[in-house]
Amino acid sequence: MTSKTIEVNMAGSAVVPKIGEAGRSAPDVRSDLYVRFEPRSTGGIEIHLQSRVALYYGDAIRAQAHRVLTDLGVQHCALHIDDYGALPFVIAARIETAVRRAGSAGERRSLPPALPTPEPSAKDRLRRSRLYLPGAEPKYFINAALHAPDAIILDLEDSVHHAEKDAARILVRNALRAVDFGACERMVRINQLPLGLADLDEIVPENPDLILIPKVETAAQVAEVDQRIRAIQQRTKATRPIWIMPILESALGIENAYAIATAADSICALTIGLEDYTADLGVAKTPTGAESLFARTRLINAAKAVGVQAIDSVYGDVTDLDGLRAWGVNSRALGFEGMGCIHPGQIRVIHEAFAPSQGELEKAVRIVAAFDEAQSRGLGVVSLGAKMIDPPVVNRAVKLVERAKQMGIPLPEPPSGQPTTRKASPEGE
Amino acid sequence: MSNAAKTQVELVRNAAGRVVPTYVNGRQQAPYKGVDQHRPAGHKAAPPVRSNIDYPKNGDKRVSDIETALRKCGISDGMTISSHHHLRNGDAVALEALQAAARIGVKDLMWFPSASFPCQAPVIDLMKAGVVHHIEGSMNGPLGDYCSRGNMRGYGVLRSHGGRWQAIQDGEVHIDIAVIAAPTADMFGNANGSHGKSACGSLGFALADSIYADKVIVVTDNLVPFPCVPWQIQGNNVDYVVEVPSIGDPSKIVSGTTQITRSPDRLRIAELIAKFVRDSGIMRDGFSFQAGSGGITLAFVDYLARMMKEASVKASFVRGGSTKYLVDMLNEGLTEYILDGQTFDLDAVRSIASNPRHVATSPFTSYNFHGKGNFASIVDVCVLGATEVDVNFNGNVVTHSDGRLLHGIGGWQNCLYAGCTILAVPSFRDRIPTIVDEVTTLTGPGELIDVVATERGIAINPRRQDLLDAVKGSDLPIRPIEEIKAEVDAICGGKPQKVKLGDEPVAVVKWVDGTIIDTVWKTAF
Numbered sequence: 001m002t003s004k005t006i007e008v009n010m011a012g013s014a015v016v017p018k019i020g021e022a023g024r025s026a027p028d029v030r031s032d033l034y035v036r037f038e039p040r041s042t043g044g045i046e047i048h049l050q051s052r053v054a055l056y057y058g059d060a061i062r063a064q065a066h067r068v069l070t071d072l073g074v075q076h077c078a079l080h081i082d083d084y085g086a087l088p089f090v091i092a093a094r095i096e097t098a099v100r101r102a103g104s105a106g107e108r109r110s111l112p113p114a115l116p117t118p119e120p121s122a123k124d125r126l127r128r129s130r131l132y133l134p135g136a137e138p139k140y141f142i143n144a145a146l147h148a149p150d151a152i153i154l155d156l157e158d159s160v161h162h163a164e165k166d167a168a169r170i171l172v173r174n175a176l177r178a179v180d181f182g183a184c185e186r187m188v189r190i191n192q193l194p195l196g197l198a199d200l201d202e203i204v205p206e207n208p209d210l211i212l213i214p215k216v217e218t219a220a221q222v223a224e225v226d227q228r229i230r231a232i233q234q235r236t237k238a239t240r241p242i243w244i245m246p247i248l249e250s251a252l253g254i255e256n257a258y259a260i261a262t263a264a265d266s267i268c269a270l271t272i273g274l275e276d277y278t279a280d281l282g283v284a285k286t287p288t289g290a291e292s293l294f295a296r297t298r299l300i301n302a303a304k305a306v307g308v309q310a311i312d313s314v315y316g317d318v319t320d321l322d323g324l325r326a327w328g329v330n331s332r333a334l335g336f337e338g339m340g341c342i343h344p345g346q347i348r349v350i351h352e353a354f355a356p357s358q359g360e361l362e363k364a365v366r367i368v369a370a371f372d373e374a375q376s377r378g379l380g381v382v383s384l385g386a387k388m389i390d391p392p393v394v395n396r397a398v399k400l401v402e403r404a405k406q407m408g409i410p411l412p413e414p415p416s417g418q419p420t421t422r423k424a425s426p427e428g429e
Numbered sequence: 430m431s432n433a434a435k436t437q438v439e440l441v442r443n444a445a446g447r448v449v450p451t452y453v454n455g456r457q458q459a460p461y462k463g464v465d466q467h468r469p470a471g472h473k474a475a476p477p478v479r480s481n482i483d484y485p486k487n488g489d490k491r492v493s494d495i496e497t498a499l500r501k502c503g504i505s506d507g508m509t510i511s512s513h514h515h516l517r518n519g520d521a522v523a524l525e526a527l528q529a530a531a532r533i534g535v536k537d538l539m540w541f542p543s544a545s546f547p548c549q550a551p552v553i554d555l556m557k558a559g560v561v562h563h564i565e566g567s568m569n570g571p572l573g574d575y576c577s578r579g580n581m582r583g584y585g586v587l588r589s590h591g592g593r594w595q596a597i598q599d600g601e602v603h604i605d606i607a608v609i610a611a612p613t614a615d616m617f618g619n620a621n622g623s624h625g626k627s628a629c630g631s632l633g634f635a636l637a638d639s640i641y642a643d644k645v646i647v648v649t650d651n652l653v654p655f656p657c658v659p660w661q662i663q664g665n666n667v668d669y670v671v672e673v674p675s676i677g678d679p680s681k682i683v684s685g686t687t688q689i690t691r692s693p694d695r696l697r698i699a700e701l702i703a704k705f706v707r708d709s710g711i712m713r714d715g716f717s718f719q720a721g722s723g724g725i726t727l728a729f730v731d732y733l734a735r736m737m738k739e740a741s742v743k744a745s746f747v748r749g750g751s752t753k754y755l756v757d758m759l760n761e762g763l764t765e766y767i768l769d770g771q772t773f774d775l776d777a778v779r780s781i782a783s784n785p786r787h788v789a790t791s792p793f794t795s796y797n798f799h800g801k802g803n804f805a806s807i808v809d810v811c812v813l814g815a816t817e818v819d820v821n822f823n824g825n826v827v828t829h830s831d832g833r834l835l836h837g838i839g840g841w842q843n844c845l846y847a848g849c850t851i852l853a854v855p856s857f858r859d860r861i862p863t864i865v866d867e868v869t870t871l872t873g874p875g876e877l878i879d880v881v882a883t884e885r886g887i888a889i890n891p892r893r894q895d896l897l898d899a900v901k902g903s904d905l906p907i908r909p910i911e912e913i914k915a916e917v918d919a920i921c922g923g924k925p926q927k928v929k930l931g932d933e934p935v936a937v938v939k940w941v942d943g944t945i946i947d948t949v950w951k952t953a954f
Contacts (some may be wrong), residue, residue, distance in 0.1 A: 057922065085861065087860060087922065345693060369935040
């Protein structure tokens with residue numbers, strides 16, 4: 001479809017009005033549609049609809065097509081739709097894409113009705129798993145949240161063919177308005193700059209929780225994105241936080257990790273892209289990840305130095321859940337707080353890998369109990385048995401217990417009878 | 430019976446509020462009266478008295494070909510010819526028998542398969558030519574469309590596996606000639622499905638035909654010396670044996686391996702159901718379950734087997750449709766027995782042929798309404814699919830939402846008698862919601878459907894307070910069915926338009942007791 005569009009467009013630049021196409025028409029298409037928009041100078045709007053669900057939604061699709069065309073300022077056209085059971089937010093996006101490709105929309109948009117905006121996300125929220133959703137494949141959007149990742153990523157970058165960037169941007173914008181992603185943090189991975197700036201113009205007004213910037217090598221790149229987000233939010237009078245997660249995917253990016261982490265206050269995490277990083281090094285990506293150990297620990301150190309999260313890359317083999325588990329356990333041990341997923345089946349394994357062990361939790365619970373008791377007794381020093389506990393250890397235990405609660409892990413009971421604090425017992429003194 | 434006779438039809442409203450014809454294919458019909466309300470009296474049908482002195486003393490009943498066998502059976506106009514569907518879409522015998530009848534020159538046959546498959550689409554030509562008058566049995570694909578468009582001269586009659594046995598036993602359907610494809614048989618007519626190059630496992634669907642038909646022909650491509658054991662079909666019921674080079678295409682008779690769904694959403698449904706079975710306490714030592722061969726139900730079996738292992742729980746029996754997944758459970762000691770109605774893959778075929786705890790059953794033992802009890806109601810939990818389910822838990826498996834014939838009933842209706850019936854359904858397919866206000870074609874009454882499991886949550890029938898109580902406090906997403914429906918309607922952009930069904934009946938759906946529960950109407954598309 002795409003190449004055809006270009007041909008027609010090139011021919012159309014002479015005399016014929018430009019025809020715009022979007023989507024794909026083939027027997028294997030599901031929950032999507034193909035649209036061919038043919039502008040005309042007279043005759044009103046003519047809609048030709050073929051739909052797998054015509055008996056049930058034919059009238060609704062025609063009515064929606066009229067609304068979208070009206071929103072886009074189209075008065076005369078022939079619109080052909082081959083629908084394969086697409087949901088309304090997809091239909092709107094494909095029609096808008098076709099009209100825009102024909103150059104007929106000007107600055108107009110057709111925004112589907114918006115669901116209530118979810119609560120803004122916290123800078124240090126749980127980010128164990130983030131599920132990548134290819135931005136041009138709307139059929140994966142609707143049920144993504146049911147698999148309960150901590151976040152979903154609507155991806156405009158590597159999973160989207162360069163000829164479909166415009167289409168994906170509109171689809172993702174509509175999805176942010178119309179799809180219920182439940183408790184998931186709603187992330188968008190924009191394209192590399194400068195294309196990514198145009199993505200922001202479309203996406204930021206729809207209140208994503210977080211923007212992932214790919215292939216970041218310098219602090220200036222992050223600052224540019226941050227400024228663009230602020231500018232858009234000033235225009236729309238939005239105050240909702242939009243967090244930034246730079247993805248470091250090259251040797252240079254890793255060298256600049258600390259500078260990048262300090263480039264904006266809205267940075268909540270650093271993450272790494274190992275496919276590109278290993279390619280940049282000219283080495284193979286191995287199951288143990290020895291070749292990227294330096295880069296990963298370097299990134300973790302930079303993130304922690306600035307007080308933001310460090311998040312690992314993805315594990316590419318979706319069938320190897322044992323390998324994924326081993327990777328995740330190691331990743332957590334290094335200091336990462338989460339990783340990416342490219343299949344819903346990876347989510348649970350990752351959550352298990354990033355969960356504290358029962359032993360760790362028991363110890364943390366004892367420390368917290370000791371701290372609480374010390375607090376209640378007005379003691380300045382916390383100790384467990386004969387050992388004095390340093391404040392950083394207490395802090396870490398408090399955080400761990402807090403995280404475990406967020407992860408829904410049942411907390412072990414602090415063992416009773418065991419001396420948890422230095423008891424200022426009358427007998428002893 | 431002419432087309433005109435078919436259209437001049439008296440319609441009544443049955444106990445489910447569905448409009449149904451009172452007269453079908455020349456027979457008076459009882460409209461559905463409600464669950465367990467119909468109790469026919471009288472005596473069972475019986476084939477004519479035969480005497481062994483009329484059969485070869487040496488036991489050799491072989492004749493040269495199917496056409497000769499049909500002639501010897503005295504085939505004539507208007508007869509009922511039956512066949513079974515254990516060879517599924519690989520079957521070559523049923524079509525050959527009907528085409529042989531065409532060569533003989535008979536007309537107006539009623540074909541009475543236990544189910545039809547797309548490979549039998551050429552029967553359409555036989556219907557156009559007048560050889561076959563109509564079909565009573567499941568129809569889908571091209572045959573379903575032919576019937577849905579009103580092209581068949583008689584009504585389609587859709588029966589469950591148990592309902593087919595009931596109709597034969599109470600004389601509603603009399604089989605003149607049964608043609609039984611047999612993967613292995615001897616000259617006497619003893620036959621089984623578990624051996625031979627065309628092995629299909631059980632032959633249970635053909636059992637009633639062999640007992641009640643006037644004449645019985647066994648067709649095999651694996652003739653073994655007498656005796657053929659085990660004899661799922663007893664030669665003492667068989668008139669003629671025909672040896673042919675091939676009874677069908679083995680690659681389409683059983684699949685190599687049955688496939689678990691790979692869709693994350695469907696896997697989620699399967700896992701939710703397995704957890705429900707576990708957390709509700711149904712999964713306990715000695716319990717039993719049945720699951721079909723669909724992608725979701727196979728995945729359910731896989732999840733449940735893992736949970737059973739974790740909890741060291743063992744089933745007393747499981748009911749097939751058997752697949753590798755059930756066979757693995759049997760071999761790992763997770764179940765004592767497989768009671769098998771039909772055998773879906775190569776692992777299961779091998780198992781039924783070699784493991785005495787993998788037992789072939791028939792609709793008589795499993796489902797028959799006129800039996801003195803049946804297995805289906807002993808089963809603790811059964812997981813089934815559906816095209817549509819409504820807010821009153823009524824289910825549709827026979828038609829698309831537009832009213833076109835889609836599936837046969839299979840054992841679906843019979844299985845609803847399990848202690849807990851669970852429908853595993855995606856909440857919408859493409860844009861079409863599965864949960865509706867009212868099912869297009871009522872196939873199973875909501876009184877018997879206990880749980881509807883979707884990827885967006887599990888709805889428990891309010892009639893089953895015991896199940897609601899059993900999972901109280903669990904972390905399962907238990908939700909009212911109306912709430913799931915409202916959520917899905919919103920995702921799909923509102924309720925679908927109501928499809929206008931035709932006003933001319935083309936087929937009827939029987940309930941397990943032989944009454945008519947709903948009508949399939951002629952479609953314009």
